[in-house]
Amino acid sequence: MNYVIGIDLGTSAVKVLLMNEHGEVCHEITKSYPLIQEQSGYSEQDPNEWVEKTIAALQELVEQFDGEIEQIQGISYSGQMHGLVLLDEEYNVLRNAILWNDTRTTEQCKQIYKTIGEKRLLDITKNQALEGFTLPKLLWVKQYEPERFEKTAVFMLPKDYLRFKMTSLIHSEYSDAAGTLLLNVGEKKWSEELCQLVGIDRNICPPLVESHECVGTITEDIAVQTGLARSTKVFAGGADNACGAIGSGILSDGKTLCSIGTSGVVLSYEERKTRDFQGKVHYFNHGKENAFYTMGVTLAAGHSLSWFKDTFAKDESFESLLACLHEVPIGANGLLFTPYLVGERTPYADANIRGSFIGIDSSHKRIDFVRSVIEGITFSLHESIEIFRENGKTIDTIISIGGGAKNDTWLQIQADIFNAKIIKLSSEQGPAVGAAILAAYGCNWFESLEDCADVFISSAKTYTPVPENVEVYQQLYHLYKNVYVQTKSLNEGLQKFRKIES
Known part of the structure; x- marks a missing residue:
């Protein structure tokens, strides 16, 4: 029997789900972490907490697993959207992550409309400038923490940072990038026009891949810490709502x-x-x-x-x-x-x-x-x-x-x-199942996401x-x-x- 792991990096906890090729949930581990709310409207988290709690959850899952560790073939991710993680040239975290439910950026949303125009913003991103999105957060850091902004080599979204710490490789994917307000949603690429207009260096935007794409394997260090096989494939994953939809x-x-x-x-x-x-x-x-x-x-x-x-x-x-x-x-x-x-x-x-x-x-x-x-x-x-x-x-x-x-x-x-x-x-795990389905599809267990969903999902009751x-x-x-x-x-x-x- 082969297995995949779906990791759902939520706002209050990380959920790690082990599923087999029949779509059965074999183990589920959840580890919580705190919000940091220093002022009204502020909502932050320490990205290192995400990594530590995920590793602890994976350790526990592996301890409970009674099969051959190589049978766990792949990992994929679901994550809270819009959160801003800033890394310097040595890939050190520059500040706490600013989360999706942080509302400090009303001023920056107004600046975006003034600079770009509401119609042009909708044409490119198909979304309004809202406080929760990533671009207003970047502009807030640029305005109020310029020293940190100048040191920024790349920005990342929460689950992408977690995946980076497990692979040493930097990527984002389209479903999460769409929530930054920097992606041309229709053309599936970072918008050079928007970056230039708001004064953001296009080079701090991470490379983009498809959600089911294999981006590498776990590092030796993660393999040692968790007990997973070094050969475990890692797939890009998706935004929590996209994965919830898949799941x-x-x-x-x-x-x-x-x-x-x-x-x-x-x-x-x-x-x-x-x-x-x-x-x-x-x-x-x-x-x-x-x-x-x-x-x-x-x-x-x-x-x-x-x-x-x-x-x-x-x-x-x-x-x-x-x-x-x-x-x-x-x-x-x-x-x-x-x-x-x-x-x-x-x-x-x-x-x-x-x-x-x-x-x-x-x-x-x-x-x-x-x-x-x-x-x-x-x-x-x-x-x-x-x-x-x-x-x-x-x-x-x-x-x-x-x-x-x-x-x-x-x-x-x-x-x-x-x-x-x-x-x-029948079995409602939402985004974590969606992440597992992406891993199963990426491992070539099924010819399509739909075929995988047919096996992994069933209804229990209708109201x-x-x-x-x-x-x-x-x-x-x-x-x-x-x-x-x-x-x-x-x-x-x-x-x-x-x-x-x-």
Whole structure:
């Protein structure tokens, strides 16, 4: 039996998954690491933590593995998007990585529009200038940490840095590069024009390869530390959302994914590079060669529920917190929640907006608040689905993964709010499975990603929308959309009162 490893470098933890050629998960190891939040809006991590925790996870996995170590033939990666890692000429890290959920770069986004123009930026990158993307982070370092910027020999994305430390080879790939705001998405190359306009040396952009491409083998040092064979092949991998799509079978037209992790995304497959969403949703290169996907993002999806649990039910499990969710009626007894805890991305590119509970009265119990958080997250994701439908996409079936796929009531809420069939997968590991599929395909186990996905992925249960629930949720959704409009100026006024130090 042969095996591959999928490594998912997330925002809060790295997950290492061992899968065999039948698509079975044989071992799974997770190691967490902290966020560094020195000021409001700042979100950083030490890249060395990613490497140390991944090596520790691989060591543990190898210790549990009872086969011949050479049977583990390949490794591939999924990673949090947009994060900025800067290396000097000797490939030393120059500063902490600035992450996707860091919102310090509003000023730099304005500079990008002023320098490039919104239309030209959309023509090249197919995306708006948002605080989460990599280019604004580069410009922030250039402006506020010029000594570090001058020392920069190459910038890297999180999973690409991890792969570099395991191979000593520097690459990026198209699905992650598409989230930098420096890639010409249609032409699949770094944009010389954008680099020149914003004063970024094109040479600091890493070489680009396909997601399934073999970029080398692990180093002798990594082989010794982990116990893996020196011959273990390493494949480029993909952005977490691209790998989540692969790991959920979103590999052909008409396929749509809802993934609820720290952030939440609604992702839909695109064959063409020509569909125009006017920047309302993201448009990225897929991990499948010469394919694309469109994606709407809720910045604080699962994070909203985690925040609520940590604040009001710290010692309880998520299962306990959600145990009576089904007993609360639609609308949480007149309570609405907007999940703007760290700003929002789709459909509002707004770093200043913050969350709200609307309609609190003394009769509300904690479980009402839980239901309103769940519904608010799902309403926010529905705004992306609404944009897709308004632009001519048919969305009647959605595969749901992540935290939102772990609770039957929440899955039914998704079916009713989205007015679509929701499919729960038999074994839902999302991006880590997508990374493993890329490794399996790269190892030539299958002739195509689709053939591999057919073996590695199967559905377990389908949730169908209930017409009367759909009607009630449509009324609530109208009210939900009003909350942003009516609280925007209030949040702008409150900004100066927010705690600066973490």
